[in-house]
Amino acid sequence: MDVITHWRAGEPWAGTGERLGDVYDPATGQVARQVALASAEDVESVVAAAAEAGREWAAASLSRRTSVLFAFREVLARRRSEVAEAITAEHGKVLDDALGEVQRGLEVVEFACGAPHLLKGGFSDGVSTGVDVYSIRQPLGVVGVVSPFNFPAMVPLWFVPVAIACGNAVVLKPSEKDPSASLLLAELWAEAGLPAGVFSVLQGDKVAVDGLLTHPDVKAVSFVGSTPVARYVYETGTAHGKRVQALGGAKNHMVVLPDADLESAADAAVSAGFGSAGERCMAVSALVCVDPVADALVPLIASRMSALVTGDGRRGCDMGPLVTGAHRDKVASYVEAGVAAGASLVVDGREVVPTGEPGGFWLGPTLFDRVEPGMAVYDEEIFGPVLSVVRVATYDDALALVNANPYGNGTAIFTHDGGAARRFQREVEVGMVGINVPIPVPMAYYSFGGWKSSLFGDTHAHGTEGVHFFTRGKVVTSRWPSPDAPRPGVDLGFPQHT
Numbered sequence: 337m338d339v340i341t342h343w344r345a346g347e348p349w350a351g352t353g354e355r356l357g358d359v360y361d362p363a364t365g366q367v368a369r370q371v372a373l374a375s376a377e378d379v380e381s382v383v384a385a386a387a388e389a390g391r392e393w394a395a396a397s398l399s400r401r402t403s404v405l406f407a408f409r410e411v412l413a414r415r416r417s418e419v420a421e422a423i424t425a426e427h428g429k430v431l432d433d434a435l436g437e438v439q440r441g442l443e444v445v446e447f448a449c450g451a452p453h454l455l456k457g458g459f460s461d462g463v464s465t466g467v468d469v470y471s472i473r474q475p476l477g478v479v480g481v482v483s484p485f486n487f488p489a490m491v492p493l494w495f496v497p498v499a500i501a502c503g504n505a506v507v508l509k510p511s512e513k514d515p516s517a518s519l520l521l522a523e524l525w526a527e528a529g530l531p532a533g534v535f536s537v538l539q540g541d542k543v544a545v546d547g548l549l550t551h552p553d554v555k556a557v558s559f560v561g562s563t564p565v566a567r568y569v570y571e572t573g574t575a576h577g578k579r580v581q582a583l584g585g586a587k588n589h590m591v592v593l594p595d596a597d598l599e600s601a602a603d604a605a606v607s608a609g610f611g612s613a614g615e616r617c618m619a620v621s622a623l624v625c626v627d628p629v630a631d632a633l634v635p636l637i638a639s640r641m642s643a644l645v646t647g648d649g650r651r652g653c654d655m656g657p658l659v660t661g662a663h664r665d666k667v668a669s670y671v672e673a674g675v676a677a678g679a680s681l682v683v684d685g686r687e688v689v690p691t692g693e694p695g696g697f698w699l700g701p702t703l704f705d706r707v708e709p710g711m712a713v714y715d716e717e718i719f720g721p722v723l724s725v726v727r728v729a730t731y732d733d734a735l736a737l738v739n740a741n742p743y744g745n746g747t748a749i750f751t752h753d754g755g756a757a758r759r760f761q762r763e764v765e766v767g768m769v770g771i772n773v774p775i776p777v778p779m780a781y782y783s784f785g786g787w788k789s790s791l792f793g794d795t796h797a798h799g800t801e802g803v804h805f806f807t808r809g810k811v812v813t814s815r816w817p818s819p820d821a822p823r824p825g826v827d828l829g830f831p832q833h834t
């Protein structure tokens with residue numbers, strides 16, 4: 337069976353660790369290949385190679401760095417189908433969706449091509465007699481990126497191009513559930529002319545992550561994953577003196593006001609609830625209907641759901657399987673818990689008839705009505721194709737519900753009332769807000785990130801915040817007096833500019 341390796345010093349590397357993980361084809365339920373799981377020694381070896389390459393890369397001119405980024409953009413665009421196929425084979429999402437993921441990653445590469453503009457400092461001429469002040473931003477050194485299973489290409493691409501454009505060397509630790517896309521990205525970087533060692537892949541699990549979090553040569557870690565792990569990564573990394581941005585889980589609410597266009601709201605709820613089988617951190621999970629919206633909206637959603645085809649993402653369908661058997665069973669257990677807690681099950685995804693192998697990790701789109709806080713199906717992040725309708729009496733009740741939730745990743749409001757939308761945008765305690773847009777993922781030149789338990793750290797991903805995360809500021813004060821200027825002489829007072 338094929339073993340997916342690490343990528344070290346510009347080439348595939350088997351590592352020294354003896355542990356292997358199984359990688360499934362979720363549409364058949366079979367183990368398709370295995371992945372090397374790094375040992376602590378493997379972390380040492382990969383970080384050492386990255387540190388050595390990083391010293392030269394930090395000194396490379398901005399023109400040299402951006403020429404590699406432009407080349408990477410072209411290579412990725414040309415080979416995007418290969419990356420998408422690798423994603424679908426291990427994650428299960430339908431091929432179109434995988435292509436969409438690559439496209440959103442490509443946009444960050446394009447943003448990073450313009451990083452020299454964002455790296456420009458300020459210059460103040462003559463702050464004092466013969467004295468100028470200016471600021472520069474410098475790379476950090478080796479940075480780690482730890483990514484989740486649900487976006488094997490896009491999430492690494494939120495960070496890697498920006499970090500590389502800023503002059504850092506990157507060690508990516510992808511999810512062990514779908515690791516093949518990371519090696520393809522490594523190949524593409526090599527094809528684009530990135531010097532060996534500037535981008536490395538360390539396959540593995542907690543051992544690899546802990547190695548990066550505690551290694552003295554790793555200066556920063558960008559993490560994306562579930563909230564408990566994000567909190568752990570943030571606390572461990574910062575305790576070891578690192579800069580950390582740790583993006584966590586989500587429970588995204590879509591609020592529908594009575595004046596909304598309910599046909600569009602139904603389309604949006606179905607697309608955002610079941611795209612990628614609900615395995616998106618920006619998926620809509622709670623549909624908050626202000627009375628009397630639910631009476632009309634729930635049947636519109638159910639009728640659209642009956643037309644969805646669940647099946648093998650390679651063969652043309654709307655929704656693929658869940659990523660692993662264990663995850664499928666966990667999501668199904670929430671359906672059981674919702675029924676037991678008294679929510680009304682409108683569409684039961686456990687009864688789905690998939691167009692795929694019987695052993696696949698199938699669970700069809702599921703709709704609950706009359707869900708309330710206190711039920712596990714509302715309180716917890718499910719990360720699967722389960723949409724819960726929560727009925728509330730007023731806009732204020734809807735806002736209070738969203739703001740009481742511990743997560744704050746994305747939210748949306750559907751309405752024709754600009755005043756209500758504007759009020760929501762200002763009052764809601766969530767990092768990314770959609771107005772008549774169900775999945776408000778910001779473009780690459782803005783920054784992506786949630787609030788509260790959806791992000792630990794101070795900076796969001798990509799955009800200007802990404803550039804700041806991957807660089808350190810320095811301010812230089814220089815004196816070049818004219819030859820005939822008098823010497824200032826000894827002065828023990830605190831320096832003042834005159």
Ligand code: NAD
Pocket residue numbers: 482483484485486487491509510511512540541542545546560561562563565566568583584585586616617717719745786790
């Ligand atoms: P996960 O937390 O299980 O794993 C994420 C990464 O952490 C993986 O690389 C994994 O190997 C590693 N990891 C797992 N357990 C660890 C531990 N105990 N110590 C150290 N490292 C560990 O998440 P997942 O299941 O791969 O991804 C789904 C989660 O990611 C969901 O909660 C989803 O909301 C979240 N997510 C968030 C965003 C965002 O932008 N906020 C984006 C995508 C996914």
